[in-house]
Amino acid sequence: MAQSTAETLKTTPLVERHIAAGGRMVPFGGYNLPVQYPTGIMAEHKWTREFAGLFDVSHMGPSFLTLNSPSGDAEADHAAIAAIIEPLICGDIAGLKSGQIRYTLLLNETGGALDDLMVARSPLFGGSLYIVVNAGTKDGDFARIAAAAGDKAKLTRADGDNALLALQGPEAVNVMAQIAPGAVDLGFMQYAPFDFAGQKIIVARSGYTGEDGFEILVPNANATALWDALLADDRVKPIGLGARDSLRLEAGLPLYGHDLNETISPIEAGLGFAVSKRRREAADFPGASRILAEREGGLSRVRVGLIVEGAPAREGAEILDASGTAIGVVTSGGFAPSLGKAIALGFVPPSHAANGTLLQVSVRGRSQSAQVVETPFVPHRYFRKPKAS
Amino acid sequence: MTTKFTPDHEYIRVEGATGIVGITPYAQDALGDIVFVELPSVGKVLKKGDEAAVVESVKAASEIYAPVAGTVTEVNDALTGNPGLINSDPENEGWIYKIAIADAGEIDGLLDDAAYADLTK
Numbered sequence: 001m002a003q004s005t006a007e008t009l010k011t012t013p014l015v016e017r018h019i020a021a022g023g024r025m026v027p028f029g030g031y032n033l034p035v036q037y038p039t040g041i042m043a044e045h046k047w048t049r050e051f052a053g054l055f056d057v058s059h060m061g062p063s064f065l066t067l068n069s070p071s072g073d074a075e076a077d078h079a080a081i082a083a084i085i086e087p088l089i090c091g092d093i094a095g096l097k098s099g100q101i102r103y104t105l106l107l108n109e110t111g112g113a114l115d116d117l118m119v120a121r122s123p124l125f126g127g128s129l130y131i132v133v134n135a136g137t138k139d140g141d142f143a144r145i146a147a148a149a150g151d152k153a154k155l156t157r158a159d160g161d162n163a164l165l166a167l168q169g170p171e172a173v174n175v176m177a178q179i180a181p182g183a184v185d186l187g188f189m190q191y192a193p194f195d196f197a198g199q200k201i202i203v204a205r206s207g208y209t210g211e212d213g214f215e216i217l218v219p220n221a222n223a224t225a226l227w228d229a230l231l232a233d234d235r236v237k238p239i240g241l242g243a244r245d246s247l248r249l250e251a252g253l254p255l256y257g258h259d260l261n262e263t264i265s266p267i268e269a270g271l272g273f274a275v276s277k278r279r280r281e282a283a284d285f286p287g288a289s290r291i292l293a294e295r296e297g298g299l300s301r302v303r304v305g306l307i308v309e310g311a312p313a314r315e316g317a318e319i320l321d322a323s324g325t326a327i328g329v330v331t332s333g334g335f336a337p338s339l340g341k342a343i344a345l346g347f348v349p350p351s352h353a354a355n356g357t358l359l360q361v362s363v364r365g366r367s368q369s370a371q372v373v374e375t376p377f378v379p380h381r382y383f384r385k386p387k388a389s
Numbered sequence: 390m391t392t393k394f395t396p397d398h399e400y401i402r403v404e405g406a407t408g409i410v411g412i413t414p415y416a417q418d419a420l421g422d423i424v425f426v427e428l429p430s431v432g433k434v435l436k437k438g439d440e441a442a443v444v445e446s447v448k449a450a451s452e453i454y455a456p457v458a459g460t461v462t463e464v465n466d467a468l469t470g471n472p473g474l475i476n477s478d479p480e481n482e483g484w485i486y487k488i489a490i491a492d493a494g495e496i497d498g499l500l501d502d503a504a505y506a507d508l509t510k
Binding site (some may be wrong): 035036040041042043045239242245246310312314332335337342364 | 425447450
């Protein structure tokens with residue numbers, strides 16, 4: 001049984017490395033990936049917060065959207081490519097600087113999130129965007145973007161031919177300095193191409209842990225060489241999907257399909273920052289009427305962070321008010337290794353969303369205390385370049 | 390002193406009329422870092438196969454079933470402050486609860502060392 005499942009799973013170029021390192025392989029997003037290595041989730045999580053963790057995130061969906069007939073005027077070409085993607089999302093892409101990355105949401109007509117994604121403006125050419133979407137939604141996302149592009153632009157998938165690695169943690173920058181020295185000059189949410197072993201790699205200063213770090217697109221042929229070169233540094237250890245999830249949960253970052261789905265709007269999800277000012281003022285994105293009304297306070301539910309006393313409250317656990325009335329549900333929950341206690345993300349009415357509000361969660365039929373707290377649970381430590389004076 | 394096993398990876402170490410119940414080294418390794426243990430109440434009457442306790446790893450919750458029928462006589466309170474004892478020493482300091490065995494005959498129906506070793510090969 002397990003065998004027939006394994007046959008239908010895709011592998012990444014690093015599968016042999018994961019197995020050799022003792023990775024416990026599990027199906028995730030259609031790929032065979034390590035949930036943990038022998039030291040376990042707790043040790044991997046703490047290592048990433050203290051030093052640097054290396055993740056294989058090749059299951060995700062990197063791609064490039066490029067104008068078919070660029071004019072050669074970089075600004076005009078950028079405006080033209082931005083005009084293709086913007087009707088699908090709520091982010092200001094026209095306003096991106098060269099090499100700048102923006103976190104945004106792909107929306108349906110009722111303002112629900114079809115995905116959360118990164119869209120970046122090429123640092124080299126006008127009329128080209130680097131787009132990275134989630135594994136579980138990538139086929140649908142790419143079809144939607146390609147349809148919007150029509151004959152004006154071409155969407156080129158970069159999954160399959162490339163691996164995507166994430167190097168995350170306070171030592172990540174010192175490790176990258178040895179691999180691609182120029183990458184240390186990137187600020188948070190900037191990317192650029194660099195050379196590694198004679199081939200181009202694309203390095204973004206971004207991630208999903210709340211730490212400083214990099215996400216690196218590398219051609220399959222060089223993927224194991226880069227993986228090995230990064231791990232040759234004793235500040236770096238390989239980290240599995242289990243710690244990736246506990247790290248992102250502590251960082252208060254949503255997991256698509258859990259904390260975000262096609263019924264949840266950016267405002268409900270606490271992602272109002274991803275609705276760019278220019279787009280808001282123009283009200284020119286899918287579901288704008290709902291999202292703008294919610295922004296003015298017309299909300300029935302909102303995402304909160306909870307510190308949970310006792311057993312972890314997992315996805316699906318009911319959230320109750322202090323008197324025991326059901327008011328919401330946990331969408332992600334677990335144990336926070338950095339805090340030594342259980343935390344959760346969930347949705348409650350705005351009347352119960354203020355920081356400090358005492359609530360309860362139902363775990364195996366028993367009520368446990370929970371308190372609304374600000375997210376991130378663990379402060380972000382992104383590297384933001386000082387603004388040029 | 391005999392130790393017997395269930396196919397669900399609980400062990401029961403029989404000392405006279407009392408059984409000491411925990412999870413096997415194989416089970417703790419499969420679950421990974423244990424972060425929370427929900428212990429049964431002392432005095433709780435269990436049928437064979439009843440849910441007796443819950444151990445939670447970073448990722449998931451797993452039920453621990455009663456290997457035999459009986460009454461809970463003692464629980465390992467040390468696990469409340471230090472659930473990781475189940476990882477570091479599952480068969481000794483990481484025991485979960487003690488049970489007054491209702492029917493010694495049920496012990497014979499469990500797996501012995503060799504049968505359990507076969508199961509986890």
